[in-house]
Amino acid sequence: MKVVVMGAGYAGMYAANRLAKKVKGAEITVINPRPEFVERVRLHQQLAGTAAVATPLTSMLRDGITARVATVDRIGDGRVRLDDGTSLDFDHAFLAVGSTVVPMPGTIPVGTWEGAERARAALAALPAGSTVTVIGGGATGIETAAEVAEARPDLLVRLVGSSVAGVFSRRAHRRVRAGLERLEVDIVDDGVTEVADRAVRLRSGPALASDLTLWAIVADVPDLAARSGLRVDAGGRAVVDEHLRSVSDGRIFAVGDCAAVPGARFACALAVPQAAHAVDTLVRLTDGRTPEAYSPRYVARAVTLGRKDAVGQFTRPDDTLRRGYVTGRTAVVIKEMASRGGKYGARTGTGG
Known part of the structure; x- marks a missing residue:
């Protein structure tokens, strides 16, 4: 065969x-x-x-x-x-x-290997005090903004999305946003219409300065x-x-x-x-x-908030949300085990 x-x-x-x-x-x-x-x-x-x-x-x-x-x-x-x-x-x-990923012109996509490598080089070249804008309020955007904010506390990190963390239950939603705020990520609940001239123009009208803009929507x-x-x-x-x-x-x-x-x-x-x-x-x-x-x-949906925090939301088999969720180190361990398990399963063909 x-x-x-x-x-x-x-x-x-x-x-x-x-x-x-x-x-x-x-x-x-x-x-x-x-x-x-x-x-x-x-x-x-x-x-x-x-x-x-x-x-x-x-x-x-x-x-x-x-x-x-x-x-x-x-x-x-x-x-x-x-x-x-x-x-x-x-x-x-x-x-x-x-x-x-099909990124908006003027942005670097972070959902592909090639995009992540471009973003890594661009991020490393940014001087202290620069502004990084991450577009996308889902898991990719949340994890990207949190990881950058924790790794580069000398930068201003902004997360823009029409509904940041909107896929979580009310309490888990608040906890995700609190984790981002702890990392001093500026959360903007709005859509983006254009990225040009080192600026991000919001759907509501205003333009925000941005030295590096990352596209974190995988669709x-x-x-x-x-x-x-x-x-x-x-x-x-x-x-x-x-x-x-x-x-x-x-x-x-x-x-x-x-x-x-x-x-x-x-x-x-x-x-x-x-x-x-x-x-x-x-x-x-x-x-x-x-x-x-x-x-x-x-079973669940989860996001990491840097290396020391995470939120895991339990779901029913049909993906509707349960009330229960876990946070902090417990959620970090669960998410890490899931990530390692995904790679182990891919390498061995077991489980699933």
Whole structure:
């Protein structure tokens, strides 16, 4: 059996390693634009200079898996075509190219490796007293602003979002904002219409000076599925059936952020379970057994507020909020264990 995995993030790495573990003799190739696995949930640490988040693919993949550094141009008809003109045939494929960022002009995106590296260099060059503006009131924006503020207390850090920490319950919401304020992050609840001439113009009208503006909104996916003629939703994500197979080509599984799974949001916590389910579905089909339908199940949502504080909000399986939440060192430990667990699972193909 020839299997091609496109993307070496959490979903792709997990799928490849679980396949190697469960399907003996499978010929597995992982294709990724970079020779490293990047812990995207830690990119805010990378840009702030508080952690290194890239690990060579060769140390993440099980023996026998081939890693190929390349960009996929198109997929279809049992073949993956690469941008260098070569191609690979497959019996089954896993589309796991994740999500990407389309930043507002004048900003640096922090949700990709390349953007985080640009931001890290720009941040390091800023003199004391400079102003850094982070745009995005979700987890990426909150963690970026907090990490920068803690690592560079000599800077003025501002977080701008239409509803900063709005995805948390009332009490947890207050606690997140209190943690940001403790780090002296200036919170601005507003939208942004333009970034130009070292200034951020707000939807309400005024312009705020900014020496470095970071875009922390992750809301897009690569166009590989659409470019390949696979059916996609309005956001460009590959439409899948209840078993995570492309509705256009049953040989192709789509998992992680690039898959249009009903009830799923962008999250590493969902990428791994989806990859596990897709691999197990392939195993069942290969063995002549009936596959089971996939359903996303949530446990919590959490944000770190620097290295010493965090807030974890418990959720019901359908992602609606529970009243309970944890904070401080307890939340830090839980979030760190989850982050380490994500990488461990990706490397071993276990759990999920």
